[in-house]
Amino acid sequence: MLDMTPATVAERSALKINPAKTCQPVGAVYAALGVHGCLPHSHGSQGCCAYHRSHLTRHFKEPVMASTSSFTEGSSVFGGMANLTQAFGTIFEMYNPDIVAVHTTCLSEVIGDDIPTIISKGREEGKIPEGKVVVHCNTPSFVGSHVTGFSAMVKGFVKYLSENTGTRSTAINILPGWVEPSDMTEIKRLVAAFGLPSIMLPDTSSVLDAPATGEHAFFPKGGTTLPELKAMGDAKATLSLGTWASLDAATLLETKCGVPFQDLDLPIGLAATDRFIQSLQALAGVEVPTQIEDERGRLVDVISDMHQYLSGRKVAIYGDPDHVIALTEFCRDMDMLPVHVLTGSVGNAFETRIKDILADSVPEANVKAQGDLYLLHQWIKNDPVDLLLGTTYGKFISRAEDIPLVRVGWPILDRVGHSYFPTVGYLGSLRLAVEIISAIQERQDRDAPDHAFELVL
């Protein structure tokens, strides 16, 4: 497995090998699926859309609907206006969504199609019926990563739809970041425990974890609704979870609608969840419910009881920046040693933040933004680890180097569960901690000689 990878790290300036990121539009599709009655639309060749739908489907094992402008060579020469206006006509006639969320692709970006102009034209020509909403965002794939695309789409919804009517409501906005439907459900539970009314954008729960009923709902029952999207402008505050995925939309809610925000990490792990809970407490002005305090206590209890399996274990963490930051802090707090930390996405801020987190425990860690899994593998060859923490793509390194892998982040293509069981909050973190401990114990059992093969661990 991966036999061609040499241990010697050579400088590369042009060749990405085994990427740790993908392109913007797939993030825009995921975000748009979290809006009720919304059809994501890919303005480009149909291949992009096919790839994005397929990949999201493989992760969720759920239907993923999106349409495309189906560019041909002609459109790439003359521009995609005709394709998009025609697509509007077809989409509203065939699928009748409440909202169409258009995102661009490499091709339409290079051509320079101006989407707002095309939307106006679509309205003029009656291709977009009265009362129907079309929003857009630009997602050039030669900038940023899939996380940038997610962020752009969330921001697009705010830009087009959120309004401040002049009155403030008691609700808070939650921008959950690029997390699972299960995580969104769990975050809503925590917020509700404080008695806070909230609006979540996007919300893919009850969309990408739909039950089997014998029928296919083209627009599943979940998702942020249009009235909610509007009302976000009146909220009293926004909690932005995950800087890379959420901060842009949070900032716009402030500048456009005057809603103040807090920039928080994804609430994965003890410290990040603590900060999230403290924010909720401050907003609600109430004590932290006992039930939540107990959940925290259980997490601390398990980590403390099982500390010997965690302490000093070297771990390599890779994936999207928001996840990797939270996971690195969590591992540090369990006295694990994150010696290799890598994201495929851009951002010097990522490297600074990770180094900050590891300053007093693993100052010598390898840390890289815009890295790839080939480099991660080379690092591991030179400095082996006890555990890999990241997406499914790590399974090849896991096999090549015989290192256990705990799957977390996006995408997870070869296991189920992530969309049903959260990794956020104290409960979610407990689940993650248990998976980590189990992976290490499994390995200990596997490698133990008969005389040291223990009944009790």
Add this chain to the structure above:
Amino acid sequence: MSEREPHTGPSPEAFREEIVKSYSGKVAKKRAKHILVNDPEVPAEIEANVRTIPGIISQRGCCYAGCKGVVMGPIKDMVHIVHGPIGCSYYAWLSRRNQAATGDGVANFIHYAFSTDMQEEDIVFGGEKKLAQACREAYAAFQPTAIGLYATCPVGLIGDDVHAVARQMSEELGINVFGFSCEGYKGVSQSAGHHIANNGLFKNVVGLDDTPVDHPFSINLLGEYNIGGDAFEIERILDLCGIHLVATFSGNVKYGDIASSHNAKLNVVMCHRSINYMAEMMEKKFGIPWFKVNFIGADSTAKSLRKIAEYFGDAELTARVEAVIADELAKVAAVRADVASRLSGKTAMLFVGGSRAHHYQDLFNEVGMTSVAAGYEFAHRDDYEGRRVLPSIKVDADSRNIEELHIGPDDTRFTPRRTPEEIETAEKKGFAWRDYDGMMAQMKKGTLVIDDISHFEMEKLIAVYKPDIFCSGVKDKYVVEKMGVPCKQLHSYDYGGPYAGFIGASNFYQEIDRMIGKRITRLITPPWKQQTA
């Protein structure tokens, strides 16, 4: 007269009318030409290989997917560098299950993805330098035998010339570097990419190694990509028969095999859609005859083996092939009979690819099931109606720009394996060369044939006719399953397989049996919602 398929539900004619009616104006007119009620004796003209209407939710992918993803990607010891922003390379990375054996001493890059990961400045100032540098870095790290360069959507538009970079790098690195202008917007589907890949392989690789192949029964297997290990099973069978496989295009294949493939005595074609160009060009240039085979289905496999034996006309080979068939069919028979006892009379629908929607009907037939509706994602009229319609196919503006190579006999290496007279004599005796009769001739009268099916049409079809099983790809899989109908993926095989050959046939019967028999399907409705009869 062939027997008319008894439908439950509305007549196929009524269904067709109903579907067409739900579209308006131009869309209705266009889709009407893609939907036919079949008559196998006189297959009607179907519209295929034309652009998908924007906004329609289609199964189709792009030209790049057909070129790099399908045909070129499986060549295991090449480094395939995708020139473009990261997405295209990322999505084509291990998402098709073209397996490649490791441990045979050759370099194997199947688990790797290579990309130039173009950034904004590359788009603005051009990416050729970056592509050249990427080749150098790949060579420094791996010293591969060959490097392929694949253009994605933005590359053509900004004017990067992958071929110029390829020439420059071939010279500089001293290995074969060649490029493909397979930008995603070319053509109307993956199909354009197949053609571009065929051309590129033919121009740049086939014929490079003249070392004679010393075997009386040497063949190439064209259009077999080793999804789920299909090619391994075919290799096993050919081996038992004593037939020597020079190169498979392109499952589990090495670059060097393709370079010497022109030394084989025969080409057999599995997936007609994706590779017929190669068969035609090799015949014209090197004199290698070809015919269609199908290793999907136990009987079809036997039939294909017999035809290969007949071609070689060697008594010993024929005897050995017959022995293998007898032995293998005997092993399949018990499974087949057992499964047929449960599945006979059930219905299937197949909407996928460019050949599988046809090939897999053989497997369903073998257990007594009927394919009541089928269609391709990106095939052409000849794959539906048979190659006899080739002269009458109009090439539209979308396909005109896909290069058509004009090939003549090679000055020194054109050695017809059969003389024109031999070809003719065999033909008179009923031996079909360059043959493909297409899907429609094999489907029953009154079945539905739908090209480039839309999501809307698929849901309607399932809701109205409730097939026992539906075959499609990953994007449809969970829609169909949500409707309570099992969906077999025929691109990825749902991570099962092999389904080719004899072992594959048994696997498939059992798999379909499992899916149709799933207990959980009967438990979808909660007891408190069940109507008491």
